[in-house]
Amino acid sequence: MSKLSKVSFILFVLSFSLVLAQKNFAQYVNPFIGTGGHGHTFPGATVPFGMVQLSPDTRIDGSWDGCSGYHYSDAVIYGFSHTHLNGTGVSDYGDILLMPTMGTPSLDNKDYSSKFSHQNEKASAGYYEVLLDKFNIKARLTTTTRVGYHEYTFNNSGRANIILDLNHRDELLEGEVKVIDEKTIEVYRRSKAWAENQYIFAKIEFSKPMKVSKTRKAGKSTDGYGAVFDGKDIALAFSNQVKKGEKILVKVSLSLTGFEGAKKNMQAEGKSWDFEKIKKNAEHSWNKELSKIEITSTDKDKLSVFYTALYHVFTQPNIANDVDGKYRGRDNQIHTANHDYYTVFSLWDTFRAYHPLMTLIDKKRTADFINTFILQYEQGKRLPIWELASNETYCMIGYHSVSVIADAMMNGVKGFDYEKAFEAAKNSANNFDDYGMKTYRENGLLTIDDEHESVSKTVEYAYDDWCIAQMAKILGKTEDYETFMKRSQNWKNLFDFNQKFIRPKKNGGWYEPFDAKEINNNFTEGNAWHYTFFVPQDIYGMINFYGGEDAFEKKLDQMFSEESKTTGREQVDVTGLIGQYAQGNEPSHHVAYLYNYVGKPEKTREKVHYILENFYKNAPDGLIGNEDCGQMSAWYVLSSIGLYKVTPGSTFWETVTPYFENIKIHVENGKTINVKNEQNIINWISETIVPEPRKMKEIVIVPVIHSEKRFFEKQQNISIESYQNNKIYYSINGSDFEEYKQELTLTETSTITTFAENNKGEKSGMVTAKFYKKPNNYSIEIKSKANPQYFAGGNEGLIDGISGDANWRKGDWHGYQSQDFEAIIDLKESREISTISADFLQDTRAWILMPTKVEFYISEDNVNFKKLGEVANPIDAQDYNVQTKNLDLHFAKTKAKYVKIIARNFGKLPSWHQGFPFDGEAFIFIDEITIL
Numbered sequence: 001m002s003k004l005s006k007v008s009f010i011l012f013v014l015s016f017s018l019v020l021a022q023k024n025f026a027q028y029v030n031p032f033i034g035t036g037g038h039g040h041t042f043p044g045a046t047v048p049f050g051m052v053q054l055s056p057d058t059r060i061d062g063s064w065d066g067c068s069g070y071h072y073s074d075a076v077i078y079g080f081s082h083t084h085l086n087g088t089g090v091s092d093y094g095d096i097l098l099m100p101t102m103g104t105p106s107l108d109n110k111d112y113s114s115k116f117s118h119q120n121e122k123a124s125a126g127y128y129e130v131l132l133d134k135f136n137i138k139a140r141l142t143t144t145t146r147v148g149y150h151e152y153t154f155n156n157s158g159r160a161n162i163i164l165d166l167n168h169r170d171e172l173l174e175g176e177v178k179v180i181d182e183k184t185i186e187v188y189r190r191s192k193a194w195a196e197n198q199y200i201f202a203k204i205e206f207s208k209p210m211k212v213s214k215t216r217k218a219g220k221s222t223d224g225y226g227a228v229f230d231g232k233d234i235a236l237a238f239s240n241q242v243k244k245g246e247k248i249l250v251k252v253s254l255s256l257t258g259f260e261g262a263k264k265n266m267q268a269e270g271k272s273w274d275f276e277k278i279k280k281n282a283e284h285s286w287n288k289e290l291s292k293i294e295i296t297s298t299d300k301d302k303l304s305v306f307y308t309a310l311y312h313v314f315t316q317p318n319i320a321n322d323v324d325g326k327y328r329g330r331d332n333q334i335h336t337a338n339h340d341y342y343t344v345f346s347l348w349d350t351f352r353a354y355h356p357l358m359t360l361i362d363k364k365r366t367a368d369f370i371n372t373f374i375l376q377y378e379q380g381k382r383l384p385i386w387e388l389a390s391n392e393t394y395c396m397i398g399y400h401s402v403s404v405i406a407d408a409m410m411n412g413v414k415g416f417d418y419e420k421a422f423e424a425a426k427n428s429a430n431n432f433d434d435y436g437m438k439t440y441r442e443n444g445l446l447t448i449d450d451e452h453e454s455v456s457k458t459v460e461y462a463y464d465d466w467c468i469a470q471m472a473k474i475l476g477k478t479e480d481y482e483t484f485m486k487r488s489q490n491w492k493n494l495f496d497f498n499q500k501f502i503r504p505k506k507n508g509g510w511y512e513p514f515d516a517k518e519i520n521n522n523f524t525e526g527n528a529w530h531y532t533f534f535v536p537q538d539i540y541g542m543i544n545f546y547g548g549e550d551a552f553e554k555k556l557d558q559m560f561s562e563e564s565k566t567t568g569r570e571q572v573d574v575t576g577l578i579g580q581y582a583q584g585n586e587p588s589h590h591v592a593y594l595y596n597y598v599g600k601p602e603k604t605r606e607k608v609h610y611i612l613e614n615f616y617k618n619a620p621d622g623l624i625g626n627e628d629c630g631q632m633s634a635w636y637v638l639s640s641i642g643l644y645k646v647t648p649g650s651t652f653w654e655t656v657t658p659y660f661e662n663i664k665i666h667v668e669n670g671k672t673i674n675v676k677n678e679q680n681i682i683n684w685i686s687e688t689i690v691p692e693p694r695k696m697k698e699i700v701i702v703p704v705i706h707s708e709k710r711f712f713e714k715q716q717n718i719s720i721e722s723y724q725n726n727k728i729y730y731s732i733n734g735s736d737f738e739e740y741k742q743e744l745t746l747t748e749t750s751t752i753t754t755f756a757e758n759n760k761g762e763k764s765g766m767v768t769a770k771f772y773k774k775p776n777n778y779s780i781e782i783k784s785k786a787n788p789q790y791f792a793g794g795n796e797g798l799i800d801g802i803s804g805d806a807n808w809r810k811g812d813w814h815g816y817q818s819q820d821f822e823a824i825i826d827l828k829e830s831r832e833i834s835t836i837s838a839d840f841l842q843d844t845r846a847w848i849l850m851p852t853k854v855e856f857y858i859s860e861d862n863v864n865f866k867k868l869g870e871v872a873n874p875i876d877a878q879d880y881n882v883q884t885k886n887l888d889l890h891f892a893k894t895k896a897k898y899v900k901i902i903a904r905n906f907g908k909l910p911s912w913h914q915g916f917p918f919d920g921e922a923f924i925f926i927d928e929i930t931i932l
Contacts, residue, residue, distance in 0.1 A: 097163075107215075185204045289310075445765065492701050
């Protein structure tokens, strides 16, 4: 296999008159794939891109493996809710829970839940069924785009109940249930979880009269038609007598806009009570989408893996507009769109493979995704980052909407305003200062001092800059093109030519100690191995930095042959390791294809086919990592048909030997592309493209400041280096810049600012470093054992005069878990003191809690200590604001040579904390200890 320039291909244009509707691709879909392990998928009923995801919930605790509401290892179902996320790493959704029961109704989920067996559970595309053992009720589910259909068969006679619980899973901010008549109710639910202000409205219709038989919230009236129940704690039971074998059907229409929207959606999609017809229609909808790619295989498991992957691709984003076009915008107002409006954009994941795949096989929907982006920009002032239910979660990093837009523009997708899209992209890049973006623009990189996850943010911002440059080029905006192309080279400011890694910097120099395998807060869900290769916009420049193709190939070989174990923080997302390559998380997804760039396509084939064969299975744990809204599956789909786009935003595809013998891709212009295995690969357009190495204008790389420590007792020697041998200029404490000629010696606390300049007068970004003269000669002995991730430069970091800020992820704090903190400071001589203080931090969500109290002791001999007093923590553990607090003790002047501090750990996380299900224990975070 080779690059496209070396690939022979045959393009067969066939008539699209094949009767695809007669082919049952849906039969291969196994919705249970990914419901076990760490896949985080759900098995319930939905249609392609549907607003409704009607699925059983087996998890109500928000646990990581229960993000979708279901995990295959569970044996209890709490009910069937109408919204679910597909493979995310954060929990949300689970709206409008219904659960059928028998006998005396209970509104306690421990009572209305039921055990079930996988032997009595079935799922297929658009359909789900299960037997609820406790009540002997068979539940069947199917959907349209906006309406969920339930069919409950009561195998025993008696009193039948349908439970509606609005307090299911996330926090109910306000709710309302209106009883319209004996067969109809309306529901409003506003909740808070990952999406902090989520609205959902529903109209529910029963096939049989059902009377309110139990409530958990008194309403404005308690019975009769017109009853209203509202508040923050609402659950109701609806009951009637049934005969053995009797069925009750329930229809639930959803809307994000209001009761009127739910009503219209029901009128448009919920008129029928024919469950089998709706189920058949759902299957037809799936076959229509799945027919876009036909594959041939004698291995039914491989067929299931492929078509389930395609099924997961088409599960989201989700339509969020009513049938009349109304939708809830990012400004929380109701608007009307003339196209489908979507929600659930996991862009940090999906820009890599999902959206390039959609750009190829569904240009119309891609245009509507981008039209949605533009509306969100107009209403929310910036493009989406990770949007959910009209909320921006700001989850993950970068602003990868621009990648989706650039890829669509470069590949000729029509149906959206290119100028408006570029305006939105440029604004998102230039007019926001959060997440380190201002510093990145000014200096050309982020360091640990600037922002946590500084390496990942730097390289991903640089890629996004390149994407914006491609848009500018298409639109003839030369100045913007040059600006963003220059910014796209900023990855070079973090490339260490000695270590040959992209790695973090701190205080102007390389952060030490450095371990390329270490997962820490300088990277986003990864390590230096994963992010060193994230330069999709300048792969040939990266190869050049390694010294050529042979050296770069050896670096790739080393990645895949390293020990398959990471160090540092445990990161549950980093799975599917081949050496240090991690298929279970997105930053590695393009790396196997980089062998194509050094003329070794056989190595690409070896790695890609190994992943296809070993990390995707027809089983509940058949995904090696989170599905992540279709990205994991899109990688499989593209790779199995022989393609992968290493650089979304370009027209070039990297190639690999297809995994299947025969492949047909039906594209929107009515043509079919045949992929023959012996041809190895196809070109997705009608002529050969020969990709030339993209030579970019070199930037002036920032200089590196070398020093032993950030602090010193008497003096500190500083050297400054330019890897490009450019001139270096520096300033100390705001003085005029002068050319750097020799090592600098500092004797006082000083701030150094430096930049490099080439012989053309082009300058690098600025680098600033501050070196502190230690305010004392104390030493410290720490009795406790710090977490290696949070050790702030060693023991002396607690007495060096440098205080950390509230962003503890930048590494200036000591962290101690499951233990008290204890340390003894040696003042070197007996001296009078009157104040002892220490800085502590609280970030409850991150398990970091203030100590319950801090005790202070003094001694003259380091053996016999006298307790001076203690200070109790004044901050409530349930205060979720990230904050620092100086806890100090003032006392009459007294002499001491040694000072001991003991901070008592909070201990086990309480039941209200999200870490409680994991038996979690709190951290103490401490920084500067001051003695006066």
